[in-house]
Amino acid sequence: MSAADVNQEHPLELESPRVSVKKPAARYDKQGDVPDAERVKRAMQNFVKDFGRTAAIYMESCIHCGMCADACHFYVTTENPKYTPIWKLEPFKQAYKREYGPFAWLYRTLNLKGKITVERLEEWQELIYDSCTVCGRCSLMCPMGIDIASLVSLARHGMAKSGLVPHELWAVAERAEKEGSPLGATPKVFKDRIEWLADDHEVEIPVDKEKADVMCTMSSIEIMKYPDSIVATARIMNHLGVDWTFRLDGYEATNFGLLSGNAEWQKDMSLKLINAAIACGAKTLVLPECGHAYGALRWSGANMYGKPLPFRVMHIAEFLAENTKSGKLKLKKLGKSVTFHDPCQIARRGGAIEAPRDVLAALGVELREMEPGKGLNWCCGGGGGVVTIHRADPIRYKVFQLKMNQIEETGAELPVTSCANCRQTFDDGQAHFKWDKKMNSLLEMVADNLEGKAA
Amino acid sequence: MDLLTFARGPGLQWAVTIFVIGVLWKLVGVILLRAKPDLSEPRNPSTWKGLRLIITRSWPRKEFLRSTAFTEVLGYTFHIGFLVALLFYLPHILFFEDVFKGVLGVNFQQVFGVQWPYFSGGVINFFGAVTVAALIAVLIHRIVSPVKRLISNFDDYFSWFVTIAPVVTGMLAYGHVGAPYQTLIAVHLLSMELLLVWFPFGKLMHAFTVFLSRGTEGMQFERKGASL
Ligand code: HEM
Ligand code: HEM
Ligand code: SF4
Ligand code: SF4
Numbered sequence: 001m002s003a004a005d006v007n008q009e010h011p012l013e014l015e016s017p018r019v020s021v022k023k024p025a026a027r028y029d030k031q032g033d034v035p036d037a038e039r040v041k042r043a044m045q046n047f048v049k050d051f052g053r054t055a056a057i058y059m060e061s062c063i064h065c066g067m068c069a070d071a072c073h074f075y076v077t078t079e080n081p082k083y084t085p086i087w088k089l090e091p092f093k094q095a096y097k098r099e100y101g102p103f104a105w106l107y108r109t110l111n112l113k114g115k116i117t118v119e120r121l122e123e124w125q126e127l128i129y130d131s132c133t134v135c136g137r138c139s140l141m142c143p144m145g146i147d148i149a150s151l152v153s154l155a156r157h158g159m160a161k162s163g164l165v166p167h168e169l170w171a172v173a174e175r176a177e178k179e180g181s182p183l184g185a186t187p188k189v190f191k192d193r194i195e196w197l198a199d200d201h202e203v204e205i206p207v208d209k210e211k212a213d214v215m216c217t218m219s220s221i222e223i224m225k226y227p228d229s230i231v232a233t234a235r236i237m238n239h240l241g242v243d244w245t246f247r248l249d250g251y252e253a254t255n256f257g258l259l260s261g262n263a264e265w266q267k268d269m270s271l272k273l274i275n276a277a278i279a280c281g282a283k284t285l286v287l288p289e290c291g292h293a294y295g296a297l298r299w300s301g302a303n304m305y306g307k308p309l310p311f312r313v314m315h316i317a318e319f320l321a322e323n324t325k326s327g328k329l330k331l332k333k334l335g336k337s338v339t340f341h342d343p344c345q346i347a348r349r350g351g352a353i354e355a356p357r358d359v360l361a362a363l364g365v366e367l368r369e370m371e372p373g374k375g376l377n378w379c380c381g382g383g384g385g386v387v388t389i390h391r392a393d394p395i396r397y398k399v400f401q402l403k404m405n406q407i408e409e410t411g412a413e414l415p416v417t418s419c420a421n422c423r424q425t426f427d428d429g430q431a432h433f434k435w436d437k438k439m440n441s442l443l444e445m446v447a448d449n450l451e452g453k454a455a
Numbered sequence: 456m457d458l459l460t461f462a463r464g465p466g467l468q469w470a471v472t473i474f475v476i477g478v479l480w481k482l483v484g485v486i487l488l489r490a491k492p493d494l495s496e497p498r499n500p501s502t503w504k505g506l507r508l509i510i511t512r513s514w515p516r517k518e519f520l521r522s523t524a525f526t527e528v529l530g531y532t533f534h535i536g537f538l539v540a541l542l543f544y545l546p547h548i549l550f551f552e553d554v555f556k557g558v559l560g561v562n563f564q565q566v567f568g569v570q571w572p573y574f575s576g577g578v579i580n581f582f583g584a585v586t587v588a589a590l591i592a593v594l595i596h597r598i599v600s601p602v603k604r605l606i607s608n609f610d611d612y613f614s615w616f617v618t619i620a621p622v623v624t625g626m627l628a629y630g631h632v633g634a635p636y637q638t639l640i641a642v643h644l645l646s647m648e649l650l651l652v653w654f655p656f657g658k659l660m661h662a663f664t665v666f667l668s669r670g671t672e673g674m675q676f677e678r679k680g681a682s683l
Binding site: 062069070082102136145306347 | 498512515523608661669681
């Protein structure tokens with residue numbers, strides 16, 4: 001697949017259990033040629049730029065009780081206090097008090113909160129990116145009801161503007177902005193793959209239909225690494241007799257603008273999908289098995305667009321659940337025991353908690369919930385862009401052990417999830433620990449068990 | 456002017472003024488900030504139902520029980536102890552009724568038709584002692600716990616100090632310990648005034664902001680059907 005490799009400067013690793021850019025000989029964790037003072041200024045200005053009432057309320061409310069630490073897998077597995085969720089925002093909290101809060105004038109006059117330096121921000125890069133998957137577990141622990149995860153996202157806006165994003169995350173985000181995919185799944189590559197898959201699997205995969213009721217999308221991880229998901233999507237849509245299509249002007253649902261903190265790129269990426277769906281008159285846009293894609297479009301899409309979206313946005317699991325519940329989608333009984341790994345952005349933060357369980361019920365499996373489960377499920381450790389950052393590997397493997405133990409404890413035969421990013425984090429962790437459990441995709445499981453499918 | 460006259464007169468007036476204006480300044484300053492409307496299609500349209508978080512976040516979810524038990528129990532102990540000592544001690548009630556009458560021109564009993572209930576001095580001292588013990592334990596925890604020590608700043612220690620001070624000085628006054636009674640009362644009052652003055656500037660504001668932050672998270676998460 002090296003033909004996919006358009007950007008030679010940051011070659012892709014397609015053979016490893018996860019797709020990302022090659023470990024660079026030299027890291028460039030600072031982007032652009034900007035004086036340090038200017039970086040700090042941009043970081044702070046852009047952090048406070050989106051500072052509405054919500055963020056200010058959160059900033060004012062922390063009582064430093066420290067409870068959030070015990071919710072975070074990065075703290076729990078290392079017991080290093082610097083991984084306390086609210087500590088990850090310390091320079092930004094300081095900046096807020098000094099520059100923005102109702103008593104900012106007082107802090108400045110009396111010089112009560114020191115100015116932030118670029119060294120401090122560089123030090124915090126590891127806390128804001130490498131060791132936060134924006135999983136939102138801490139937000140459920142905080143006795144004050146502070147949504148700490150949303151503040152981390154805001155801090156990333158500041159970091160991105162000042163060019164302080166970890167090298168690989170920035171590189172894939174730039175790739176996504178320039179080439180239409182973070183991982184080399186350009187429109188041409190996607191089209192070639194679809195033609196090849198359609199031939200190989202003898203399945204019809206409509207592309208660029210002018211009008212369609214349903215527009216489907218994919219994540220680059222699936223296109224490059226789990227192409228069976230493309231086939232599975234097509235099989236199910238065809239089986240249901242849906243009027244559907246992929247569109248080459250909007251097929252890629254991951255949003256590395258969001259993950260890296262680049263708000264403009266985030267908007268560009270979302271608008272591509274939105275405009276493509278509008279162009280084909282779709283009533284429903286189906287998002288792939290990808291967690292942050294759900295957060296990006298389902299919950300932030302309309303806000304990027306500036307008005308309510310003229311179509312429904314559904315995660316594929318929600319789409320499947322709707323059709324199994326209505327009786328349209330009939331599935332063979334699998335008769336195995338499974339445990340479901342809830343992707344943070346879909347379940348805990350996205351609210352689609354029961355949908356995958358409805359689908360699993362239709363598959364007739366014995367569902368063994370993890371403890372803690374559902375909305376308090378432990379994150380796999382790869383979300384929020386963390387899996388792309390190589391220097392974060394050691395800590396990511398540490399937190400992955402929590403996940404492995406949780407799954408082992410259920411004693412279920414098959415682990416299942418509905419996020420390709422979780423899936424590649426599992427594949428990578430599986431290879432690292434030589435674990436005997438392979439993560440499965442809910443979507444592919446459904447496609448393999450369509451009732452009435454020619455065997 | 457002796458200390459007690461100052462504490463009962465201008466000292467009290469200034470403290471209350473700073474407290475009221477400071478709290479309003481901070482709350483209004485935050486509430487008036489721009490809030491972008493959320494244009495996404497809500498999963499649960501009755502977002503106000505999320506306001507239940509204001510109540511339900513008062514105790515941890517069962518999954519978090521073990522790790523938070525220590526902080527929660529101590530926290531409840533000193534908050535309740537502090538409030539009981541403040542609100543159910545006869546001299547305090549007389550003071551508040553006095554203020555009430557001074558401001559509104561009517562007697563508390565006439566308005567509410569009931570006698571403000573109170574505990575005996577002995578009981579109040581018991582609550583005071585428990586509060587002091589719990590607050591000392593909280594301080595030790597803050598210093599010993601690596602997490603709390605790292606994230607703490609001046610605000611945390613000073614807020615602790617102004618919280619424990621009126622309880623300690625109150626108990627000293629009750630026991631007539633260490634100085635003439637008039638002085639003890641004056642110091643007790645001054646310690647409360649210090650609490651009032653510091654209140655708007657530090658984390659003690661949580662007594663107000665807790666409703667805003669829990670309410671905000673509750674409504675935003677309810678809209679998405681996210682876990683609360
Ligand atoms: C609506 C009223 C209030 C609520 C819901 C509330 C809630 C909380 C919570 C959840 C904590 C964190 C738990 C802990 O660290 O123990 C806390 C800490 C604290 N509260 Fe309150 N509080 C309220 C009123 C007050 C008042 C009126 C005061 C004092 C004048 C106060 C003083 C403190 C102090 C000093 C701490 C920090 C303890 C530490 O050092 O860890 N609170 N409060
Ligand atoms: C166990 C705890 C406490 C004890 C034993 C205590 C005891 C006392 C005593 C003996 C007086 C003097 C009454 C008099 O002769 O006029 C007094 C007055 C007062 N206390 Fe406390 N107190 C306690 C806690 C507090 C707290 C926590 C506060 C406020 C945060 C407070 C605020 C006041 C005020 C405002 C007065 C009125 C002073 C005046 O008469 O002008 N006390 N207290
Ligand atoms: S969002 Fe998740 S990873 Fe980030 S600080 Fe909170 S618990 Fe830790
Ligand atoms: S749990 Fe909430 S209030 Fe406590 S330290 Fe963390 S963010 Fe602050």
